Amino acid sequence: MSGLNETAGNPAADVLRGARSMRRALAAVWLAVLAIGGAACGPPAPPPQASDVEPLSAYAASAAALRADAGAPFQSPALPEGSSEARIAQIEPLLRELLELGEPVLQEFAAQHPDCVDHFTLVLDARALVDALGPAELARVWVHDGSMPPPPARCQHAQDLVVRPALALAVLNTRGAAGLERALDILRPLTADLAAVEQVYR
Numbered sequence: 001m002s003g004l005n006e007t008a009g010n011p012a013a014d015v016l017r018g019a020r021s022m023r024r025a026l027a028a029v030w031l032a033v034l035a036i037g038g039a040a041c042g043p044p045a046p047p048p049q050a051s052d053v054e055p056l057s058a059y060a061a062s063a064a065a066l067r068a069d070a071g072a073p074f075q076s077p078a079l080p081e082g083s084s085e086a087r088i089a090q091i092e093p094l095l096r097e098l099l100e101l102g103e104p105v106l107q108e109f110a111a112q113h114p115d116c117v118d119h120f121t122l123v124l125d126a127r128a129l130v131d132a133l134g135p136a137e138l139a140r141v142w143v144h145d146g147s148m149p150p151p152p153a154r155c156q157h158a159q160d161l162v163v164r165p166a167l168a169l170a171v172l173n174t175r176g177a178a179g180l181e182r183a184l185d186i187l188r189p190l191t192a193d194l195a196a197v198e199q200v201y202r
Contacts, residue, residue, distance in 0.1 A: 055104035056201055059161060062101055063194060066094040066187070084177035091183075092172060095165040099127050102162035109158045109197065116155035119148065123159045127166060135170040135186075157196035164190050 106120045119142075126141045133141070142148075142163065151159060168183040175182070 055101065055108055056198065059098065059101040059105050060194060060198075062094060062097050063190060066091065066098065067191070084180045088172055088177065088180060092169065095169045095172075098165040099130070099162060099169075102165070105161055105197070106158055109155075109200070112200075113152075113154060115152060116158065119151040119155050119159055122148065123162050123166075127162065130166050130169050131173055133170060134174045135167045138166060138170050154196070154200055157193045158200075160190070160193040161197065164193070 103124055106116075106124065110117045110120050122142050126138060129138060129141060142159075150156070164186055168186045171179040171183045171186065
């Protein structure tokens, strides 16, 4: 009892107990603030993954990189600086990337426009022949040796997202550095094709 009485009557003990109580109260308030802030803000959003990007947006981004590497934009008749061989080494991987990125674009497009399916199928199947055929032979494959009617304009713009990179690759494969200017000529309308497809997507 005497110990309890001494503690109760000790001013220093009272101050210590008060300080401890204050610290506990402040800690509780701080935890509550953190909880409210975390609930309001939530966890940081993860960066977008490649699989989250819409096919047409992914294609447009790659096409923009190609324009930059090819001596942007394609409308310029002047060849980019540096040797033709060096420019081809920069451009060729981007052309092959467009061939792959074009497939999901055509698939989405065909879902809205079924009359494009047969034309798109020929174009996509012919990608495997890019390294084996010249541009003229490749073009004949796409029209099934003339047995396929011309595609509707909207289908033509969409399939050219694959056709133009493939033809440019075929030219570079068969003519090398001598074909660089012709390959760039083939690619120049790609900007207009992409804009036309974007209009249909809207």
